Amino acid sequence: MKPSVPIVRRGSALASQLGLSERIFATSEDRVLARSIDAGLDRVEEGLLREVGFADTVADVTTRYLLNAGGKRVRPMLTLLTAHLGSGVTEEVVIAAEAIEITHLASLYHDDVMDDADKRRGVPSAQTVWGNSVAILAGDLLFARASQLMAGLGEGAIRLQADTFERLVLGQLHETVGPGPEDDPFEHYIRVLADKTGSLIAAAAQTGVIFSKAPGELEQPVADFGERIGVAFQLIDDVIDLSPQPQTTGKVPGTDLHAGVVTLPLLRLREAARSDAASAELLERLERDVVGVPFDPRDATASLVAELRDHEATASTLAEAHRWAREAVSALGPLPDGSVKKALTRFADTIVERSS
Known part of the structure; x- marks a missing residue:
């Protein structure tokens, strides 16, 4: 039932691999920011390990599967970074970053089913291991968990999560159906990318501003x-x-x-x-x-x-x-x-x- 997947921990090296390296953190102010992001990412990672877990054994194994396989954590990094336009990495910012990353994780399960992908993050995709139905349901559980986290942050967070989820689904739908005879294929393609990928990265950056109470x-x-x-x-x-x-x-x-x-x-x-x-x-x-x-x-x-x-x-x-x-x-x-x-x-x- 449980495939062997090496658990990849993410921590202080993450900011550097994403370009937030000493090349731009030249001043003491920059280095303080880098350390804060790294510390925040450690908090997010701890939260992900806690939140992506279920008492039910089947649910727990399947939902943790891709989390344990790794990932760059680009989206929570952006949330933590833009939070420094306000009061910094608060508890609400960390929770929002966790919810955004769990949403992304959920979308990967569904994407692999839609694309019939064999691998994800260097391991067999969830649908390859357990089949389409279990992979879809694991993604649904993760979407639910992300929504629960956002619900704790208030009505505005719930609305942002719902709007982003709607765009994720529309992007996948439009990619699946393809452009209509009246559509420009290039404009259609860019719109799919904006919905499927851009919307969640936008939400990640946006939540950092919102929950740090930046202007x-x-x-x-x-x-x-x-x-x-x-x-x-x-x-x-x-x-x-x-x-x-x-x-x-x-x-x-x-x-x-x-x-x-x-x-x-x-x-x-x-x-x-x-x-x-x-x-x-x-x-x-x-x-x-x-x-x-x-x-x-x-x-x-x-x-x-x-x-x-x-x-x-x-x-x-x-x-x-x-x-x-x-x-x-x-x-x-x-x-x-x-x-x-x-x-x-x-x-x-x-x-x-x-x-x-």
Whole structure:
């Protein structure tokens, strides 16, 4: 019943791996902020281990499964960071950060069912171990637990959680159904990314402002930052999916394509294929041999993935990711100058540097 999964603890090294390193924490004020975030992340991790647990054995094993497998804790880190625009890492901020991360964790269970994913965080996906029904129910339990935590923070927190959950579901629905005949495929794709990824990152940044009692006028700028950097994050993931270095990315090149997941490089290639014979020929081979075709280590489709990686479609995706990251930083204009603004800017830079 219980698969062997190494429990990965997250702590003081986390801020550094996310770009909040000594490169930007040069002053004594910066270093105080870094230490506070690290201490807050330790508190969040303790809370996650406590909250993602159930008296029922089956529920307890399944809901802890992906938590124990690790994760970067990007969202709680953003909550703790923006909290320093107000009174810092209060108990309410920590609870909100836990709720946001549990919401994210729940969405992973459901995503893996929708995508029929074999692995998550280096271990077999929950639906591979227990089947779709148990994986869905484990995700539902985690969504319920996150809602309980938010309910303890008041009506505003409940509304934010509900609005974010609605966007998460709509994003998945629109991705599943695909664009309609009246929809621009690129606008549709970006909207899916904004809902599926951007909305929760926006909520993470927003809760830090709200529950640290920072000035209310800072709430929308950090939410805008979070949503835009979420889109940039996913666009970079589209590029990383084509990376020839699986030992670095943790993914076989073309994993998303083999799973039938539409990515921006593929959309851009389809656009180019309308007027360029070489692009049309590459698209035909990809859609015949790679897109939606299960990966087989014995085949030679890696060369097709490499051709897409070298195509202008991928270069334009990378440029689009950089544009969204720049717009995320621009949204920070109303924030006061200081360590928080500098750290958020560096975080945006780190997101797009992942592809290099």
